[in-house]
Amino acid sequence: MTHRNPNNIFIQGAISPSQIGKDIAAHQGKTRIGGHSIFLGQVRADEMQGQTVRAIEYTAYEAMALDKMHQIREAIFSKYSLVCLHVYHSLGIVASGEICLFVFSSSVHRKDAIMATEEIVNNIKSSLPIWGKEIFTNDEYQWKK
Amino acid sequence: MSVLEVLVFGQLTDSIGKDRIHFSYVQDTELFRKALNESFPGLRDKTFLLAVNQELVLKKKILKPGDTLALLPPFSGG
Numbered sequence: 001m002t003h004r005n006p007n008n009i010f011i012q013g014a015i016s017p018s019q020i021g022k023d024i025a026a027h028q029g030k031t032r033i034g035g036h037s038i039f040l041g042q043v044r045a046d047e048m049q050g051q052t053v054r055a056i057e058y059t060a061y062e063a064m065a066l067d068k069m070h071q072i073r074e075a076i077f078s079k080y081s082l083v084c085l086h087v088y089h090s091l092g093i094v095a096s097g098e099i100c101l102f103v104f105s106s107s108v109h110r111k112d113a114i115m116a117t118e119e120i121v122n123n124i125k126s127s128l129p130i131w132g133k134e135i136f137t138n139d140e141y142q143w144k145k
Numbered sequence: 146m147s148v149l150e151v152l153v154f155g156q157l158t159d160s161i162g163k164d165r166i167h168f169s170y171v172q173d174t175e176l177f178r179k180a181l182n183e184s185f186p187g188l189r190d191k192t193f194l195l196a197v198n199q200e201l202v203l204k205k206k207i208l209k210p211g212d213t214l215a216l217l218p219p220f221s222g223g
Binding site: 041058059060061063064067089100101121124125126127128129130131132143144145 | 152154155156159196199215217218219220221222223
């Protein structure tokens with residue numbers, strides 16, 4: 001996640017737990033923060049018709065998604081008192097059990113961070129042009145609904 | 146020749162067989178949907194939104210040659 005465009009939320013493949021740990025550590029110097037709220041989306045090994053999901057392959061209309069994410073971000077900052085906000089979403093293959101979405105809100109008092117995280121996750125799911133293809137253990141697939 | 150660039154996403158890539166096509170220019174989004182359904186009958190029972198130059202279009206919109214359209218089935222990120 002170094003040398004990234006700060007407006008880019010996309011990460012190729014899974015989001016690693018060690019990177020999440022480093023991101024938390026990177027906030028220790030921001031001592032105005034009194035609470036962080038973190039949401040981690042994990043790929044679930046759903047079972048359907050005798051088949052198990054082994055991975056989800058994510059694709060996106062990246063330019064439109066980043067533009068929309070910028071609007072979501074502006075709206076959230078005007079509604080809640082946040083110190084900072086970081087969002088990462090996977091593209092490409094993410095195996096079941098791995099992390100595909102990381103939303104990290106920080107505020108002076110906890111409620112702003114908690115409410116902002118909930119609202120951002122809802123907005124990401126409803127309005128970002130991202131698609132998931134569920135790949136089964138036998139390599140057949142279906143598009144995630 | 147005047148064309149529209151069309152980006153195809155999600156399950157619609159299965160219906161069209163490509164993730165990017167070029168389409169002869171038509172004047173507005175309603176004519177575009179009609180022409181698209183004629184070229185790709187498999188799209189008729191599919192639900193999708195249109196974006197023109199990255200903006201969602203929910204009503205009829207006039208198109209310009211060279212516009213980039215996108216076919217957006219229901220989002221399923223996260």
